[in-house]
Amino acid sequence: MKNKITYLLGITITGFGDGIQQIALMWYIFHLTGEAASIGLMIAIYYLPSMILTPFLSVYVDHRDSKNIVVVTDGLRFLFVFVMAGLIFFHVESAVLFYVLQFILAICYTIYKPASQSFIKEAFADKDIPFVISKSSSLSEAAGLAGMAVSGMFLVKLSISTSFFINSLTFLVAAILYFFIKRVRPKQRKTAKVRYIPELIAGWNFINYQAGMKFLLFLSILNSISIQMTTTLMLPLANQFHGGSGLYSSFEMAFSIGGIAAGLIVTFFLKKLKQKVIVVTMVGMMISAFLLYLNDFRIVAVICIFILGLFTMSHLTIVQTLIQLNTTKEYIGRVIGLRTILASFVKISSALLTGTLISHIGIQNILLAFVVLILMSFLTWGNMKRVQVPV
Secondary structure, eight states, rough: OOHHHHHHHHOOOHHHHHHHHHHHHHHHHHHHHHOOOHHHHHHHHHHHHHHHHHHHHHHHHHHOOOHHHHHHHHHHHHHHHHHHHHHHHHOOOOHHHHHHHHHHHHHHHHHHHHHHHHHHHEEEEEEEHHHHHHHHHHHHHHHHHHHHHHHHHHHHHHHHHHHHHHHHHHHHHHHHHHHHHOOOSOOOOSSSOOOOOHHHHHHHHHHHHHHTHHHHHHHHHHHHHHHHHHHHHHHHHHHHHTHHHHHHHHHHHHHHHHHHHHHHHHHHHHHHTTTTHHHHHHHHHHHHHHHHHHOOOOHHHHHHHHHHHHHHHHHHHHHHHHHTTTSSSHHHHHHHHHHHHHHHHHHHHHHHHHHHHHHHHOOHHHHHHHHHHHHHHGGGGGGGSSSSOOO
């Protein structure tokens, strides 16, 4: 129980800091450059390392102490965000410096992501993993929402450098908390030199031959499409309803609250329905998107987006949980690494494709195309029977 509380507290604290930084960083870089393109560049910089470095860093994680990596990367993120705060405080106005620091932070996150999943595998028994993943997802979402909410107040009442400083402290606190977590089943680390290419091939062979693993990765692609499509559509959808920033904020809040609710209930349904819960979440995603396609009312649109957030984030949590439970400690870094690469590629391509298609075929037809995609994915349902649900 102590491990659970400590880990979830760390996740909540960093989620709050991330919410603050998400608003503060975009606000600062936009006002520094005066160009909207700078925001897109900042986002692209953050995704770039995961697409390039993840294969090698995930192999490294599988052969090194995951707890130490998590603690050190959070410590480094504290340091670099603290430097950002210092640059702003001393009025060192250089967009290039912030792009470089964002790239370094992205590298830290790229190695942190597989290491944190490996750490979960070592710190908790299989029976506790569904609870830990679902609650960490819910708490992180709620904390991020709270962070974004107070970030605007910080910008007005305090200063932007204070926002960055607060976020830096959240990483430091999380690193300290994770340091005191005791692992219940630490993996055996190899001291020999890591041979990256053979280890990558071994990781792919594990994915290829582990029952149901490729199907779980396919499901994670569907989930990434749903998340990025919804995120990209919210602003033009709000404009279509002539709702402006207020309605757009309501859409964002509705999707996030749906994600919070998902973390609270998904473990119960995974235990009760086993593999069938995947069908339930996919049907929920499909129906909510179809209702959004048919809808002409603002309040109904908000409700539909809440439902889409609920089922999309439930789907995400279930897939993450099943990947954890069906992967051994020795390969978890590489499996999560491949999933991260797929998710990054799909998110970037989905955002670009959705943004392009909005002007050509319209929002409603994009939603309809997503419904058709989900319907077609049911043709692969036979593969789900191969996935083990040991909860």
